[in-house]
Amino acid sequence: MTTAPRAAVAALAPYLTAETTIPGFENPIQLGSNELGFPPSPKAVAAIEATAGEGPTYAESDHVALRAALAGRHGLDADHILCGSGSMEIIVQLAQCYLESGRTLLMSQYGYRFPMTQAEVTGADVVLAPERDLTMDVDAMLAAVTPETVMVFAVNPNNPTGTVLPFSEIRRLRVGLPDDVMLVLDSAYGEFVTDPGYETGEALVDEGTNTVVLRTFSKVYGLAALRVGWAYAPDDVVATIAKMRPLGSIPTQALAGATAAVDDPDHTTWARDNVIGLRERFFATLRQFGLEPVPSQTSFILVHVPDHLGIGSEALYQEVKARGILLRRVTNFGLNNHIRISIGSPDGMAALTEALTDILGYAPACPAQLQSAPELAI
Numbered sequence: 353m354t355t356a357p358r359a360a361v362a363a364l365a366p367y368l369t370a371e372t373t374i375p376g377f378e379n380p381i382q383l384g385s386n387e388l389g390f391p392p393s394p395k396a397v398a399a400i401e402a403t404a405g406e407g408p409t410y411a412e413s414d415h416v417a418l419r420a421a422l423a424g425r426h427g428l429d430a431d432h433i434l435c436g437s438g439s440m441e442i443i444v445q446l447a448q449c450y451l452e453s454g455r456t457l458l459m460s461q462y463g464y465r466f467p468m469t470q471a472e473v474t475g476a477d478v479v480l481a482p483e484r485d486l487t488m489d490v491d492a493m494l495a496a497v498t499p500e501t502v503m504v505f506a507v508n509p510n511n512p513t514g515t516v517l518p519f520s521e522i523r524r525l526r527v528g529l530p531d532d533v534m535l536v537l538d539s540a541y542g543e544f545v546t547d548p549g550y551e552t553g554e555a556l557v558d559e560g561t562n563t564v565v566l567r568t569f570s571k572v573y574g575l576a577a578l579r580v581g582w583a584y585a586p587d588d589v590v591a592t593i594a595k596m597r598p599l600g601s602i603p604t605q606a607l608a609g610a611t612a613a614v615d616d617p618d619h620t621t622w623a624r625d626n627v628i629g630l631r632e633r634f635f636a637t638l639r640q641f642g643l644e645p646v647p648s649q650t651s652f653i654l655v656h657v658p659d660h661l662g663i664g665s666e667a668l669y670q671e672v673k674a675r676g677i678l679l680r681r682v683t684n685f686g687l688n689n690h691i692r693i694s695i696g697s698p699d700g701m702a703a704l705t706e707a708l709t710d711i712l713g714y715a716p717a718c719p720a721q722l723q724s725a726p727e728l729a730i
């Protein structure tokens with residue numbers, strides 16, 4: 353007989369990630385996990401290779417070089433930067449440090465679900481505020497605050513909807529919250545936003561408010577395998593997490609690769625422009641199939657599968673999977689008849705276009721355009 357987990361963990365619904373394997377397909381096309389469809393910075397790859405032999409020693413745990421590089425690149429205070437093994441590790445740490453039974457985490461209806469799982473692990477309650485037009489509604493969020501609310505998790509732009517709020521709305525949320533309620537602003541996809549009113553939000557930390565901004569190397573940097581994320585946070589949050597951080601959770605090779613990537617801004621711009629260009633072209637293609645994509649400010653598109661196409665989102669998922677391509681189901685969000693498609697490589701998007709043509713029986717006018725992503729000028 354084994355030890356029973358804590359009651360909160362026993363009752364936990366598993367955190368769902370995208371499927372990554374298909375029996376019979378050695379290399380399925382991954383359009384389910386919002387990974388970059390373009391190669392990472394060659395400078396990052398060289399830095400990883402140069403540190404490959406550094407196995408015996410634990411990685412440097414204060415992340416001095418990476419924090420200095422990020423501070424320099426973004427004009428931030430290095431003392432307010434904390435790094436983690438992906439921003440997921442920082443989300444776990446925030447939940448462990450600030451949530452418990454009797455405290456409440458407030459999120460948006462279709463908000464990214466990982467913080468919800470971590471809150472539930474601690475025994476905290478989770479409240480979801482309703483959205484309007486698949487977009488976070490600041491008034492509804494503020495109306496849902498109770499004396500038990502200690503943390504508000506706002507994902508901007510949001511995963512899986514791809515929708516965004518201007519910074520003025522995020523500021524209105526911050527101003528409307530009690531000062532002792534922590535606002536966690538997850539800007540994982542911030543680099544892909546083209547809306548002019550958008551900001552990733554570090555200014556709120558510099559202004560001294562109770563705000564934590566989350567960023568990641570897993571999206572525009574194309575370094576998801578390295579597991580590096582970072583937060584910009586007030587002094588006391590940095591000090592609190594430092595008390596419980598495991599030794600060397602970001603490997604030496606990952607630190608070296610991420611630091612080199614920060615120092616290659618041309619590559620980041622190239623990756624961003626490629627994703628945005630492909631996103632807009634693929635959006636048009638989806639509409640030509642009669643699908644209903646939600647305008648996206650991220651590296652993925654949420655798609656409504658309308659009834660008149662005669663195929664449900666689950667059947668579409670399975671048909672696409674049978675052709676060696678993995679998308680992401682979103683019914684666990686209550687988004688019935690929707691599916692999420694990552695913007696992958698031009699070849700991947702062309703293969704999906706071909707699969708959709710086969711399944712839906714309608715050829716879009718412009719699949720060839722999907723191949724026209726610009727080459728990296730070196």
Ligand SMILES: Cc1ncc(COP(=O)(O)O)c(C=O)c1O
Binds near residue numbers: 464510511576580
């Ligand atoms: C909104 C959001 N935040 C955080 C993460 C996790 O990022 P990381 O790879 O840095 O742990 C993801 C990953 O998909 C995400 O979509």
